[in-house]
Amino acid sequence: MKHKNIIIVGFMGTGKTAVGKAMAERLGWRFVDTDHYIESKQGTTISDMFRDLGEPAFRNMEGEAIAAVLEGSRQVVATGGGAVLAEHNRVCMQQEGYVVALKAAPEVIINRVKQDEKRPLVQGDVKERVYSLLEARKHAYDFADLIIDSSTASVEEIVEQVIDAIQ
């Protein structure tokens, strides 16, 4: 494998965590989800961090997590949906691995995120929040090396598409 790491970016609910875990198993690589990494380091949840410390504090922790995790190799790293917003994170990802962006149709995203409360940015009017964030982030994932639509593909099919593309 010519790549140091595989990094998965994409909007909330596109399947980064699910695909990342399956891909790491398939490759026999370590799996790191930056949200889980931050939660275990801070001993709290993403929602509580947003509520108690605010989004800018979370973004700082996210930047530190990405830089620290990507020092390692042979890892599949699932990021949070907003990790791509900071240019320094994008540069780090491009330098340290192969970047895969997952995308999905808005209705699919809404269905996948509406049943849980762990995403503070899409609480309340989920449909309105998803549409307005999708608009604000419509080009945020364009920098990836590969873009895959997860709307109708299974997790296993997406893993195979990535493996095919990098071999």
Ligand SMILES: Nc1ncnc2c1ncn2[C@@H]1O[C@H](COP(=O)(O)OP(=O)(O)O)[C@@H](O)[C@H]1O
């Ligand atoms: N390809 C897929 N097909 C169907 N459901 C999926 C797929 N990928 C993820 N899911 C489901 O969608 C929800 C959100 O997935 P998750 O991996 O947490 O997304 P993300 O990390 O991008 O926010 C989860 O319930 C997950 O099981």
Ligand SMILES: O=C(O)C1=C[C@@H](OP(=O)(O)O)[C@@H](O)[C@H](O)C1
């Ligand atoms: O899009 C975002 O700004 C966020 C996405 C979340 O991760 P997922 O994309 O895994 O849901 C998590 O990092 C946080 O709630 C903020």
Ligand SMILES: [Mg+2]
């Ligand atoms: Mg996730």
